[in-house]
Amino acid sequence: MSPKQHRGEVTVDQLLDAALRVYGESGEQGLTVSAVTGVSGVSPGSLYHHFGSMDGLLTALLTRWLERLLSEMVTALERSDSARTGVEALVRAYLTFIRDHRDAGLLLHSSRADEIGMRQAQRLRDAQEARLTPLSAWVSRHVASGEVAPLPVPLLESLVLGPVIGVSRRWLTLGDVDLDEAAEVLPDRIWRSIGANAS
Incomplete structure (x- = not known):
């Protein structure tokens, strides 16, 4: 696996872990781009790049x-x-x-x-x-x-x-x-x- 692919996998994991944390604390209504990126430290652009929406x-x-x-x-x-x-x-x-x-x-x-x-x-x-x-x-x-x-x-x-x-x-x-x-x-x-x- 190339360093770029590894970074991509790490970013995906960070976003998914953050999304579950936000969901657990705030429910679906709290699951927003700003909440997930705030918890994960990942940019909104990366979220859209990896998941589309x-x-x-x-x-x-x-x-x-x-x-x-x-x-x-x-x-x-x-x-x-x-x-x-x-x-x-x-x-x-x-x-x-x-x-x-x-x-x-x-x-x-x-x-x-x-x-x-x-x-x-x-x-x-x-x-x-x-x-x-x-x-x-x-x-x-x-x-x-x-x-x-x-x-x-x-x-x-x-x-x-x-x-x-x-x-x-x-x-x-x-x-x-x-x-x-x-x-x-x-x-x-x-x-x-x-x-x-x-x-």
Whole structure:
């Protein structure tokens, strides 16, 4: 990597780190060019050079943290020896990630993230293909083995992640959910919805 490329990567990291900090402190309404450049020490021109706009910066920030979350989820599944323990590991990994990265969790579960996700769903999915393929392969493998009910993969994803996302959103916004309790309760409840022989 050339020194110029390295400087560019450092600048991108500074801007993304600053944007998350600003988002965590001030919400989306505080996420302005002046706020991000003030925290990062990077010029507005560099922000526009690397991201094109604040929308581009926000999309890059979402992509960065989505990739990190998916990586944690894949790692959790790969360390599991059965579908049931995989569900438990995935739930714990997701909730731990949200607790450890609250600002990123707020961003990933925001209405803005939903809007960008709907508008750019295929592009985001394509960008995360390397992370999503192992998740889909894991589900398909356990359907084929007879452990998981033979349902369409998107439906299985919704049955597994829907409750976890719902609890995460509630913890992030209302704070009236105990994540440790959720990590104990949700895996069994989710397993009952997807296990081939669960009752």
